[in-house]
Amino acid sequence: MKTTYLMALLVITSVVLIFGSSANALAEDGYCEVMTVEGSAAVLRNGVSAPIKEGDHLKTGDRIEVGQGSLVDLAYDNAWKNVTRIRENSEVKIGSLVPTHINMKQGDIFSRIKALPAGASFEVETPTAVAAVRGTEFRTLTEPDGRTEIQNFSELPTSQILVFGMDSAGKRLDSPVTLDIEKKTEIPKVGDAPLPPRLMTPEELNEGNKDNEGLRERSNLPGVPDDKKLGVGGGPGNGPGDAPGNDFTGGGKPGGNFMDHQLPAKDFAPSLPPIPEHIRDITDMAQHVGDRAANAIQRVQDNKLPPPPPTGNLPPPCQQGYDC
Missing domain, CATH: 1.20.5 (Single alpha-helices involved in coiled-coils or other helix-helix interfaces)
Incomplete structure (x- = not known):
């Protein structure tokens, strides 16, 4: 009887350890699913290259190469609320998924980050810069010589992007630039600080908005109408629905009250379909x-x-x- 009890206890302990290890590994690995593939693209894993297909799941360390006239859309959660579009002639590596850190050697990435878990972050790093966000839409373009440009396409006026320069050792420089909506900054080369933000051109706005709309439709996320864009965007430490430094009752303005806006009922949830x-x-x-x-x-x-x-x-x- 005692032997049988010990054997049962050993089996139970083994099962707990196995499943616990699997759960921890899953949490560490994170999530990255291929939503869309148009044209030619490949993933390099453990030295082996293979075509990327819709439905594939990528891992930390995977390298992605997107061919001429092609694109790849990736989702970082199974609800497809945090997504990126990698455009043609891009070379990208998944540095980590928890937190999400994308390394781009060269190319063009549009990121639509709408529902990160509490305390999570999303970063795109190039040879000369790092763009860090908690919830917004932005574009990162990098030339083969490392010159990088970051553009903010957020739909909510309080969303901001922190942009850091990088030194020759790959470390972030102090004094990042804060990038507001419809503005861009440039980092010319390694060791340079981001240039002062300036407004994007109409052509740049139009091109980025097309990617934003394409990702929204692909992930089934409704947009925010222009007249409903209150100051309640995500901010560091405030979650996806609060403005930096204010709680939700402030309506995105210091000292304000959300009820002061006197919105119709349907406007309290601007993400709902019309x-x-x-x-x-x-x-x-x-x-x-x-x-x-x-x-x-x-x-x-x-x-x-x-x-x-x-x-x-x-x-x-x-x-x-x-x-x-």
């Missing part, structure tokens, strides 16, 4: 009928209705106080 037009029509019609009924009741209560018309020869209705 109400279909036919539903709006039905709602308007019901409201109109309800208003007419309320007016009729009020007229009866106020004794403002004329008496019933007499029988016999009647004058025209207009002369009796009724509508013609």
Whole structure:
């Protein structure tokens, strides 16, 4: 009996250790799924190159090469809320997935990071710069000589990007630049600090917005209409729905109250899809009928209705106080 008990205990302990190790390995490995492949692209893993296919899962250390006229979309969670688009002639390495750190030797990456877990971060590193975010949309372009440009395409006005220069040892320089929406900065070469931010050109805005919209549609995430872009974007330490330095009740402005905006109910969740037009029509019609009924009741209560018309020869209705 004692031997049987010890054997059972040993089996249970082994199962716990195995599954515990698997869970820890999964947490350390993170998540990276190939959403889209257009054209030619390959992944290099352990010295072996293979074509990338939709549905593939990539790992830390994988290198991705995207061919001319091609692109690859990656998701860093199984709900596809944190995604990147790697464009043609790009060479990228997954430095780590927890936290997410992408190394780009050269190329063009558009990142749409919308729902990182609490305390998580997302970074894109090039030979000359690092862009660090907690939740925003941004583009990173790197030339073969290392010249890097970072562009902020956030949909919410409080979202910011921290951009660091890099020294020759691969360490970040002090005094990063804070990049606001619709602005860009450039890091010319190794050892240079980011240049002062400046506005993007209309052409740059148009090109980046196309990638942003393409990733939104691919990941089934509704956009935020222009007139609903309140200052409630994600910020360090505040989560995806709060403005830096303010809680949600502040509505994204110091000392403000979210209720002060007096928004319609549907605007409290700007990520919800718009109400279909036919539903709006039905709602308007019901409201109109309800208003007419309320007016009729009020007229009866106020004794403002004329008496019933007499029988016999009647004058025209207009002369009796009724509508013609």
